[in-house]
Amino acid sequence: MTAPDDLLRGVEATLFAATEPLRADEISRHLGGADVRPALAALTEHYAGRGIHLVERGGRWHFQTAPDLAHLLRREKEDVRRLSRAATEALAIIAYHEPVSRAEIEAIRGVQTAKGTLDVLMEAGWVRIAGRREVPGRPTIYSTTPAFLTHFGLSSRGDLPGIGELRAAGLLDPVDEAYAVLTGSGEDAADDGDEDGAGAD
Missing domain, CATH: 1.10.10.10 (Winged helix-like DNA-binding domain superfamily/Winged helix DNA-binding domain)
Known part of the structure; x- marks a missing residue:
């Protein structure tokens, strides 16, 4: 050719x-x-x-x-894979801090993160296991996938809102801004289930 x-x-x-x-x-x-x-x-x-x-x-x-x-081309029916706020927060934390462990996600969120929350993100194809942290216990670490970039229309993680944009928007916590970016509307798109259940892994 x-x-x-x-x-x-x-x-x-x-x-x-x-x-x-x-x-x-x-x-x-x-x-x-x-x-x-x-x-x-x-x-x-x-x-x-x-x-x-x-x-x-x-x-x-x-x-x-x-x-x-x-x-x-937008479908009128509700997307059955709509994420809970807990899952969206976890996804935003992974996007901003990857690679990140579940314990690190919990430290940023301030609450426990159920294993099922990360499973949902992996099933959606937006998060993958990126290996293990070389510290005692060797915890699993997670990162985003090319499918995450594709779904949210990002060329790279560099397209995520930066510190300057967050400050200009009056938001100090990138997770809050990322939540609005990933859902497209902010609070209106959040599920009622803000927190993970008490039976977190």
Whole structure:
């Protein structure tokens, strides 16, 4: 695949057929090791004003609906994977402080975090086990995934609100701001179950 037009079409077809976002090197392997970076840049520009965009999130490329058209595709029924406030707070803490252990999450939240809360985040594909802390007891540590970046429209964790933005918004605790960012509305999106149950693991 040597002709530029063929390479462009090959990259486009590979991304269209992919079941999940792909890294540039993964796309390249599909196309005989070709340098796909110029094609990705050209396709990004080509799709910029169209109904779908080619975007890069956490080093992985995929097509997504143009943000201004999202309302046309929004489902009216309630999302069955809607997170409780406890789960959203845990997700925000992991995003800002990763890699982080469950004990560290609890120290920031000020309450116990049920094992089920982290299980929900892992089942959603937004959090993964990142290894173990090299301290006594070797606690499990958690970090976010590329799927987290994709779902919330972030190119990287650097797109999370910074200290300056938080201060300008009158918020000192990044968890509060992240809660609003991740839910899209703040308090209105919170579940009634703020705290985890007493049977925390």
